[in-house]
Amino acid sequence: MRIGQGFDVHAFGEGDHVMLGGVRVPHARGVLAHSDGDVVLHALCDALLGALALGDIGKHFPPSDETWRGADSRQFVRAVAAMLAERGYVLGNADITVICEAPKVGPHAQAIREVIATDLGVELDRISVKATTTETLGFTGRREGIAALATVLVVRP
Numbered sequence: 001m002r003i004g005q006g007f008d009v010h011a012f013g014e015g016d017h018v019m020l021g022g023v024r025v026p027h028a029r030g031v032l033a034h035s036d037g038d039v040v041l042h043a044l045c046d047a048l049l050g051a052l053a054l055g056d057i058g059k060h061f062p063p064s065d066e067t068w069r070g071a072d073s074r075q076f077v078r079a080v081a082a083m084l085a086e087r088g089y090v091l092g093n094a095d096i097t098v099i100c101e102a103p104k105v106g107p108h109a110q111a112i113r114e115v116i117a118t119d120l121g122v123e124l125d126r127i128s129v130k131a132t133t134t135e136t137l138g139f140t141g142r143r144e145g146i147a148a149l150a151t152v153l154v155v156r157p
């Protein structure tokens with residue numbers, strides 16, 4: 001059994017939605033990013049890669065590579081899931097926290113859990129998605145950007 005943690009931030013920019021855990025969430029702003037800027041899936045990838053000491057998302061999918069411009073971050077999750085499987089690991093569980101004043105994540109948490117469970121090939125009850133504000137403090141509190149934290153356990157069945 002191995003543990004991993006991941007953290008990601010994207011600044012808000014022009015747009016009318018944010019991608020969170022593969023779910024399109026309507027919002028007054030978009031995010032600035034090379035890919036689709038999905039902080040949930042980026043933090044999750046970093047946690048999974050960290051658990052296996054395989055580096056980080058930028059090592060495997062460099063922002064300097066045009067292949068990933070505008071990319072659907074679900075493809076990063078599927079690729080990382082394949083790396084896990086090659087090494088004989090499956091996800092034990094993942095606990096994810098989204099940090100922002102808005103959008104509200106709660107109404108989308110179930111859909112996000114379903115996307116992640118599907119892409120990692122595990123039962124829904126292994127995936128937890130939560131959210132918090134920072135009570136208007138800091139960059140998330142000023143609504144300048146959005147952050148996500150992920151913690152995972154990976155296990156050899």
Ligand SMILES: Nc1ccn([C@@H]2O[C@H](COP(=O)(O)O)[C@@H](O)[C@H]2O)c(=O)n1
Pocket residue numbers: 098099100101102103104105106107130131132133134135
């Ligand atoms: N972007 C967010 C932030 C929070 N929530 C939900 O609201 C609850 C209260 O948040 P506090 O920061 O005031 O503790 C939180 O526990 C979440 O259930 C949310 O859905 N989306």
Ligand SMILES: C[C@@]1(CO)OP(=O)(O)OP(=O)(O)OC[C@H]1O
Pocket residue numbers: 008009032033034035036037038042057058059061062063064065068
């Ligand atoms: C996802 C990648 C893909 O090029 O780019 P961004 O969308 O900018 O996201 P970030 O969280 O900065 O991670 C780095 C990259 O791997």
